[in-house]
Amino acid sequence: MxxxxxxxxxxxxxxxxxxxxxxxxxxxxxxxxxxxxxxxxxxxxxxxxxxxxxxxxxxxxxxxxxxxxxxxxxxxxxxxxxxxxxxxxxxxAKQRNGRKKATQDGVFVYRSGRASFVPDGGGEPIELSERASGQALDGDRVRVALRKGRSARRIEAEVIEILERSTSTYVGVLQMNRGYAFFTSEHRGLRQDIYIPQDKLNGASDGDKVLIRLMGWEAKNKNPHGEVIDVLGRPGDNNTEMHAILAEYGLPYSYPENVEAAARELSGEITDEALASREDFRSVFTCTIDPKDAKDFDDALSLRQLEGGEVEVGVHIADVSYFVRPGSIIDEEAYKRATSIYLVDRTIPMLPEHLSNDLCSLRPHEDRYAYSCIFTLDTDAHILSSRIVRTIIRSDHRFTYEEAQQIIETSEGEYSESILELNRLARLLRSRRFAAGSIAFERPEVRFEIDEAGRPLSVYIKESQEAHQLIEEFMLLANRTVAERIAQGIKPGGKAPTFVYRVHDQPDEAKLGDLSQFVHRFGFQLQTQGGMRQVAQSLNSLLERSKGSPAENLISTVAIRAMAKAKYTTENIGHYGLAFDHYTHFTSPIRRYPDLMVHRLLTHYLIDSGKSVDAVLYEEQCEHSSAMEQLAAAAERASIRYKQVEYMSRFIGQEFDGVISGMADWGIYVELEENKCEGMIPMRELDDDYYEYDEKNFAVVGRHTGRRFTLGDRLRIKVAQAQLERKLLDFSLVEAYR
Structure with missing residues (x-):
């Protein structure tokens, strides 16, 4: 046939x-x-x-x-x-009852005055006019009618049905009048002011900064309506503004009392049963090294000299899993938060304070439960053996980074011999790590000196010193060792069970090419061909050679943006930035939920000899943790921007030197050299020509004069305006250095 x-x-x-x-x-x-x-x-x-x-x-x-x-x-x-x-x-098409009307479901998005429809299953967004948007609100699931536009290649859409309302919350200010109230906000996702009925004010007063929830928008009404779900306080007050930042990102700014109460019922007493099942390190020299304002000491180092010149280093991590049991209300709250949040003036902890600052904190001269990686090293810091065990420790001393750095620089101080030996070993480990292809991304961090009311008194730049690198190196070693232990199989030749990894994919070749072109403008070279190790070494060379140049911070920022984002997953693809084939997060269970997951899995596999856990469930938890990490980072950046604007508000009319750090159709972003505060010169302020943004060439160019402003150019600016509510600084151009 x-x-x-x-x-x-x-x-x-x-x-x-x-x-x-x-x-x-x-x-x-x-x-x-x-x-x-x-x-x-x-x-x-x-x-x-x-x-x-x-x-x-x-x-x-x-x-x-x-x-x-x-x-x-x-x-x-x-x-x-x-x-x-x-x-x-x-x-x-098989059509009945005449021609079929084309419709599609998706999500309505509103950003900064522009509405669009994003189809389900991907596809290009379709812009919507105000009329075609109907009563849709940002984040709503909608159905649209499709039709051809005036151009044959263009598709137009109109919202014809709201399938599901978004439960979005917004932060803004309440304005009350006789018999009614309206909510106004700088949030770019809001199309209209929101009407708040009298019975939905929740005790709010005129001028209060509040958190509201959108309730809906009926076709007969001019404005959507909502309800106040929390009164944050008066605008400008430091607590109000910090809580507002957290609320904007949907992050918590208080801790549930029932969870705090559950934590207070726990005891840190060292039991005989625990002593029998753990290694006792209380007689071994142990110390913590942390920021001077830290209270949650979640890691400690021990040092013990062995025979034949060998040395034993213990990386001891707070055993949060001993206290926080799966399914408990403390565990549920910790998972929901997934991370501690570090704003300029406060920490929003993942765990209740009784745990994070007391029972789990490795405070000096107190017995504590720990999960530990114990390493035997030779004099050249080669790892001869390692083991992962549960321990009981007792820290002999709490160092600040400044105190440890003083010992490193002067070779003097209490326990100086131990600190110097740990630092010597860390230097060797660090040197080999970079030789293997690890990338040295070390951006300076902006820090503030603030008064009792939270007002910024000064801005300073925190640089990474050897004391920081000492701790970092041993934490990296522990994280890598734990991941290797599981990834290589519990039994020789066995398959690796489900585990939580911290991965970092290789950079996209096109982005590397763009980065190479970008740095060439400043006289630097970046190799993009060859193996990933060669590219990493070229990146390190670039970062080192650009140090001290006006473009140093800019090059580091653009290089980081060219990299993939690190994330948590059960799929082990290695960590490109560190040049590790296996990597996880084991060292901060007080402030990161994935570390707590790792501790539990270690107990399940290595101590209880358990079978591989559900990969789907753990992947969901990894995705949640990665998402919450990104939100927390965004909130942290927002708090820094707020304090930068607040600090610079006292310098209105004064001049500073800066470097062009970014560009857009609406303006030129400038980072001040003195304090890393960033502001914008609005395009409308460049009144000697009509300027256009040339995205491909990282430039703003005058249409008639050809005058160019490019990334990295040095400028003299004047502080024109500080918009605290929008966290924006406006600059005016004084002079362009050539």
Missing amino acids: KKNKQHKTKPSVSAKEHSPRGKRSALLPHERIEPVLRTAFDQEPDKIFNYKQLCYLFGPTTMAQKRQVVEVLEQMALFGLIEEVELGRYRA
Whole structure:
């Protein structure tokens, strides 16, 4: 029996007349392609055509022309004129009751005055007019009617149904009048002021900064309506503004009392049962090294000299898993938060304070439960052996970073011999790590000196010193060792069980190419060819050579943006930035939920000999933790911006030197050299010409004069305005250095 070859037959209609004498012609516009395709489907409505057959209608075609034909086919399928029965195969649509109206479901997005519809399952967003947006609110799931725009290639949409209202919350100010109240906000996702009924004020007064929830928007009403769910305080008050930042990102700013109460019931007493099942390190020299204002000491180092010149280093981590049991209300709250949040003037802890600052904190001269990686090293810091064990420790001393750094620089001070030996070993570990391809991303951190009311008195830049690097190196070693222990299988030759990894993918080649072009403008080179190790070494060379230059911070920022984002996952792809094949987070369970997950999994696999856990469940928890980490980081950056604007508000009218750090259609961003505060010169302030943003060349160019401002240029600016509510600084240009 012969196979059906119907799919190989050619349509009887032809469009070769569009290509005289059979020669390949220029691209046909969409409006000339669609009629030919319609005719083909009308002539044989039951036939299934593949896209190659349909492209044949137009004679010998280029790949660009074929893409044009496929675009038209996709549009026709979208509007219900044809059906895509399989990928790349089409037939005439079976329509009943007249022509089918094309609709699609998706999400309504509103940002900074522009509305758009994002179709389910991906696809290009479609811009919406104000009229076509109807009563949709940012984040709503909607159904839109689709129609062709004036251009044949353009699709227009109009919201015809709200499928599901967003439960979005917003922070802003309440304005009350006789008998009614309205909520106003700088949030870019709000289209209108929000009406708040009297019975939904929740005790708020005129002028209060509040957190509200959108309730809906009926077609008969001019404005959406909502309810106040919390009164944050008066605008400008430090506590109010810090709480407002957290609320803007949907993050908690208080701790539930029932969870605090559950924590207070726990005891840190060292039991006989625990002593019998743990290694006792209380007689071994142990210390912590942390910031001077820290209270949650979640890691400690021990040092013990062994025979033959070998040394034992213990990396001891607070055993949070001893206190926080799966399914408890403390665990549920910790998972929901997933991370501690560090704003300029406060820490919003993942765990109740009784745990984070007391029972789990490795405070000096107190017995504490720990999870530990114990290493035996030779004099050159080569790892001879390691083990992962549960321990009981007793810290002999609490160092601040400044105290440890003083010992490193002077070789004097209490326990100086131990600190110097730990630092010597860390230097060797660090040197080998960079030789293996680890990348040295070390951006300076902006810090503030603040008064009792939270007002910034000064800004300073925190640089990474050897004391920081000492701790960092041993934490990296512990994280790597734990990941290797599980990834290589619990039993020799066995399969690795489900585990939580901290991964960092390789950078995209196109982004590396863009970075190479960017740094070339400043006279630097970046190798993008060869193996990833060679690229990493070239990156390190770039970062080192750019130190001290005006573009140092800018180059570091752009280089980081060219990298993939690190995340938590059960899929072990390694950590490119560290040049580790296996890596996890084990060292901060007080402030990171994935570390707590890792501790529990270690107990399950290494001590209880448990089977592999559910990968799907743990991947969901990893995704949640990664998402919360990003939110917390955004809130931390917002608090820094707020304090920068607050600090600079006292310098209105004064001049500073800065470097162009970013550009957009609306202005030039400038980072001040003195304190790293960033502000913007609005494009409208450049009144000597009409300036346009040249994104490809990282420049703003005057249309008539050709005057150029490029990334990294040094400028003299004047502080024009400080907009605290919007966390924005406005600068005016004084002089461009050449």
